Each structure stands twice: as C-alpha cells, then as structure tokens.
Amino acid sequence: MRQILEVEKLATFGGHKDGLYSVVHFDDKGKFYTAGADGFVVEWHLDDPNKGKLIAKVPNTVYSMCPLVEENLLVVGQNGDGIHLLDISSGKELKSLKLTDQAVFGIERFENELFVGTGDGWLYVVDLPTWTITKKVKASEKSIRSVAVDTKRKNVWVGCSDHTIKGYTMQNLSEVRELIGHSNSVFALTVTPDQQFLVSGSRDAHLRVWNLDGFVETQQDIVAHMYTINDVVFxxxxxxxxxxxxxxxxxxxxxxxxxxxxxxxxxxxxxxGTSVNRLSWVGEDTVISVSDDHSASAWKIKGL
Known part of the structure; x- marks a missing residue:
C-alpha cells in the first residue's frame, strides 16, 4: 500500500547570528535547544516560536550537544574548548573539561558515561559523576564526525573522516569491528531503536544500513541525497x-x-535555503531541522 504523507511547516525559529550545527529536544512536550557558530545556546518551545531564551553564550562554535534529561542539564561540545556542563534552569556553567584543542563533533550518553568523539580522531569516555576521563582510544588519524551507542550489546560506534566506521566495547574500548563501505567522511551515525541496525550517512550522499546481529554486514546501500548526509534520526x-x-x-x-x-x-x-545540518524528532509527528541559514524549522508530518 502506498503511503501518502503531507507536510505542514509549523514555525520558523530565528534569532541566531550564524549557522546552526546542533539541535536536541528534552521531552515530547516541545522544549528544544539549538546552537551553532555564534556560540549561543537557545531554548525554544514549539508552541511559542517567537520567544527563544538564551541559556548560555560560549566562546566557540558548538557542533554537538547531549541532553541529560533527568538531571535537567545539557552537555555542550565546543570547537577547541572541550565539553561544558550547563544547568539549563539557571544558565550557569557547572563544569568544563578540555579534552583536546579540536572540535567535539559527537556526544552520546549511556547510563553514567559520555562517549565523546573529537576532531583529532579520539574517542573519550567521561564519567558523569566525577566528570573525569576514564578511557580513550585513537580511532582515526582524521576526525571522528559521529558517535552512536548500541545499548543492547554495550558497544559504541564512531563514524570517521577516513571513510570508516569503527566499533568498540564500552567496557574497555577494545575494537569490535571496522566497517568499510562509504567513500567519504561518515557524518551521521545512529542505532535503530530496536537495536538491530546501525544506520550511517556520509559525505558520499549514501545511506548505509548495517545489521548488528551476528556478522555485521551492509543490508542496504541507498543513494539518499544529492550531497553530504548530515544527520539521521528515528x-x-x-x-x-x-x-x-x-x-x-x-x-x-x-x-x-x-x-x-x-x-x-x-x-x-x-x-x-542552505545546508540542513541536524534534526530532532519530537513525539509522533514533528521534526525539527537546523540549517546554515541561521534558523530552525518545525515540520508536522501527517499520515504516518
């Protein structure tokens, strides 16, 4: 049966002074955060697009964020200045940790650990209660551009600018596997909610689907876009x-x-009108996108 979808643009969220590289939502009630090249971290609500609230101003470009929902905190990854822990109710920076002088392109949380991928090819594990680096591994001579966690098998995957995807155990960061298939940087990486597949998107414009059960192999290779795929969200x-x-x-x-x-x-x-850099899927039918055009947009997808 052919499925017909309709799309309604709910709102545009403007006010940033430069391109946006990160968006995360906290809950399905419509609260979300945007950040990018201007260093502003801004809180928005889907039902009130004209009232953005400046949470923090950080010195450098923000390429990644990770919500700590239960704690009401936000981890922000900066260009050249590591990660910062923000209290979103007060806007205060609680802690910071300088990992590298390169950009932080990916931050994912599992239980009490953060998995952080950086522009100089390192994967760091940060213990949240102590805010210290407990493990690290050099995954690539080039950038780690994306990070995904497989909570079922307790593995963490990174997408790299050397065109590879590498998997490591969470326990001691021993290498599980290297996946080769993309012909350019792997900018997007996520594990499906049922933990069966790893989905990657690359600068080669291909979307690849890897089966995580047993022998990891490509299930699908889809020419999904005309240019770089920047994000994949379920x-x-x-x-x-x-x-x-x-x-x-x-x-x-x-x-x-x-x-x-x-x-x-x-x-x-x-x-x-320009590159769409990150996405967030809120609730059943709302997708938020952020772009080089300095704005975020919210889309209602009807017919799902």
Missing part, C-alpha cells in the same frame, strides 16, 4: 526516520522497507 518507535543534507532537503523514510516517503524542501514547503 522516531521513538523506530518505524520512521528522517535524514537531512547539504542539498538543503529533509527526507522522511519508512524503516520497514527503507522506502523514501517524502521530501521537504524550499520549493515545495518553504524549507531551508
């Missing part, structure tokens, strides 16, 4: 996912058969 139940690209579009896909259902772009939906 709906909470895993039935649908969204991708975004330097080609200025957001695409909605069905996981069951990896089928493209909808393209959201400037011509048809008053979408972004």
């Amino acid at each position: 709906r909470k139940d895993g039935k649908y996912f969204a991708t975004c690209s330097k080609d200025k579009s957001v695409k909605i896909w069905r996981t069951e058969d990896w089928r493209l259902l909808k393209v959201v772009d400037k011509a048809r939906h008053a979408g972004h």
Whole structure:
C-alpha cells in the first residue's frame, strides 16, 4: 500500500547570528535547544516560536550537544574548548573539561558515561559523576564526525573522516569491528531503536544500513541525497526516520522497507535555503531541522 504523507511547516525559529550545527529536544512536550557558530545556546518551545531564551553564550562554535534529561542539564561540545556542563534552569556553567584543542563533533550518553568523539580522531569516555576521563582510544588519524551507542550489546560506534566506521566495547574500548563501505567522511551515525541496525550517512550522499546481529554486514546501500548526509534520526518507535543534507532537503523514510516517503524542501514547503545540518524528532509527528541559514524549522508530518 502506498503511503501518502503531507507536510505542514509549523514555525520558523530565528534569532541566531550564524549557522546552526546542533539541535536536541528534552521531552515530547516541545522544549528544544539549538546552537551553532555564534556560540549561543537557545531554548525554544514549539508552541511559542517567537520567544527563544538564551541559556548560555560560549566562546566557540558548538557542533554537538547531549541532553541529560533527568538531571535537567545539557552537555555542550565546543570547537577547541572541550565539553561544558550547563544547568539549563539557571544558565550557569557547572563544569568544563578540555579534552583536546579540536572540535567535539559527537556526544552520546549511556547510563553514567559520555562517549565523546573529537576532531583529532579520539574517542573519550567521561564519567558523569566525577566528570573525569576514564578511557580513550585513537580511532582515526582524521576526525571522528559521529558517535552512536548500541545499548543492547554495550558497544559504541564512531563514524570517521577516513571513510570508516569503527566499533568498540564500552567496557574497555577494545575494537569490535571496522566497517568499510562509504567513500567519504561518515557524518551521521545512529542505532535503530530496536537495536538491530546501525544506520550511517556520509559525505558520499549514501545511506548505509548495517545489521548488528551476528556478522555485521551492509543490508542496504541507498543513494539518499544529492550531497553530504548530515544527520539521521528515528522516531521513538523506530518505524520512521528522517535524514537531512547539504542539498538543503529533509527526507522522511519508512524503516520497514527503507522506502523514501517524502521530501521537504524550499520549493515545495518553504524549507531551508542552505545546508540542513541536524534534526530532532519530537513525539509522533514533528521534526525539527537546523540549517546554515541561521534558523530552525518545525515540520508536522501527517499520515504516518
């Protein structure tokens, strides 16, 4: 059966002074955060797009954020200045940790640990209660551009600028596997909510699906966009996912058969006019995108 989706643009969130590289949401009630090249970390609510609240101003470009939902805190990864722990109710910086003088491109949390990938190819493990580095491994001579955690098998995966994807055990960072298939930097990496597949997006514009059960191999190789794929995010139940690209579009896909259902772009939906860099899927049917055009947009996907 052919599935027909309709897209409604709910709002545009403007106010940043430069390109946006990160967006995270805290809950399905519509609170989310944006950050990018201007160093502003801004809190928004989906139902009130005109009232952005400046949480913090950090010195350098923000490429990544990680919400600590239960603690009401936000970890921000900066260019050249490590990671910073922000109290979002007060806007105060509680702690910082300088890992490297390179950019922090990926931060993922599992239990009481953060897994942080940096521009000089290191994967760091930071213990949250003590805010210290407990482990690290050199994954690549080039950048780690993306990080994903497989909570079922207790592995962490990194996508690198040397075109590879590498997997490590969370316990001691021993290498599990190297996945080769992309022909350029791996900018996007995520594990499906059912923990069965690793999905990667690259500067080669291909989306690859790797089976995490048993022998890891490519299940799908999809030419998904015209240019770099910057992000891949799943709906909470895993039935649908969204991708975004330097080609200025957001695409909605069905996981069951990896089928493209909808393209959201400037011509048809008053979408972004420049590269779309990050996504967040909120609740059942809302996708938030952030772009080089200094703005965030919220899209209601009807017919899922």
